[in-house]
Amino acid sequence: MTAGRPPFIIDYELVKKLAHIQCTMEEIANFLGCSIKTLEKNKEFIGVYKKEIEGGRMSLRRKQWKAVDEGNITMLVWLGKQYLKQKDQVDSNVAITSVKPFSDMYGNKEARKKAKARVKP
Secondary structure: OOOOOOOOOOOHHHHHHHHHOOOOHHHHHHHHOOOHHHHHOOHHHHHHHHHHHHHHHHHHHHHHHHHHHOOOHHHHHHHHHHHOOOOOOOOOOOOOOOOOOHHHHOOOHHHHHHHHHHHOO
């Protein structure tokens, strides 16, 4: 009779599918019903996980480039920002059409005095 918990059986085909769509180790552990530590201790899991994560990234990148080749302008702009460090140009110039002096904002001296009195600490 052996002591201890029986080894956890990992479905590697399922791990491949989940890793390919970029699931985290935490998500896979939750899905399989085990802890992250159980997965991290398993060398075969780590190898399969790393290989499929990279395979999924390459597949996604391939589909993005295909979308660009097919004329998807939005994807073209996004890839330019990611790989070429391009960015949107924002015009921060503000046009001021007219400026009224503070003293002209109030029609008479009495109104100016009241406004100043409200501002005093």
